[in-house]
Amino acid sequence: MYKKILVPLDGSEKANAAAEHAIELAAKLDAEVTLYHVIPALSPYGNSNLNGAYQQIHNEIQATGEETLQKAQDNFAKSGVKLDIKVIWGDPAEEICREAKEREFDLIVMGSRGLGEIRGFIMGSVSNRVVRHASTPVLIVR
């Protein structure tokens, strides 16, 4: 029933646990998984016309994001699930909903807010917005 599953990762433990859960489900249902990392824009004015130090920081963050997903992809390779990775800049909740809709994902799997964790709190607020706004089913994993 689910053929394409979108798994947003933010580098947190909660998101990694959700990804493991998603991979297990994908293996059962013979679905493909896209590991997806949205980097919040560096400047409130967007990433266009970056220069000098800005451009350098942008490139470093981009490289770290790609590395994080690459590691996750390597880590899950033994599952046998077809895995794709994608890094994008923008508002995480917006980009997750947009990606799911435009590329016709059947399911989004995300971590929930971890009590008392700052990173968990951030992820949580993204999860809440995705649950409210996505046009795709959303699975929230503890």
Place this chain on the structure above:
Amino acid sequence: MYKKILVPLDGSEKANAAAEHAIELAAKLDAEVTLYHVIPALSPYGNSNLNGAYQQIHNEIQATGEETLQKAQDNFAKSGVKLDIKVIWGDPAEEICREAKEREFDLIVMGSRGLGEIRGFIMGSVSNRVVRHASTPVLIVR
């Protein structure tokens, strides 16, 4: 991976659609489904010591709740999924989280808030609370 799936129903179209989705998933994963209806307490002081008209109204609501679940169970019988039904009184979000935890469900599947629908709005606020408080993964279906 999911062996026991809890599906709260409130009689809304959204909840019925979520139930269909849950049954399809359960069939794929060879899981059992419990259709679960929580009736908000009749009196803010609880249902104990009901008498006369109160007791009669209580019984009628209980019967309607059971009938709703019975119809859903009959409707899904052809899926071949093992179905159980349960009606309980209390706060819906609380009872859903409690049931999922105590009876060790692996997944809760619920409808999301339907924009502009009063019943959808009520279900939505229950979904939001369940997403926040459940210790079980929660799948929110549009």
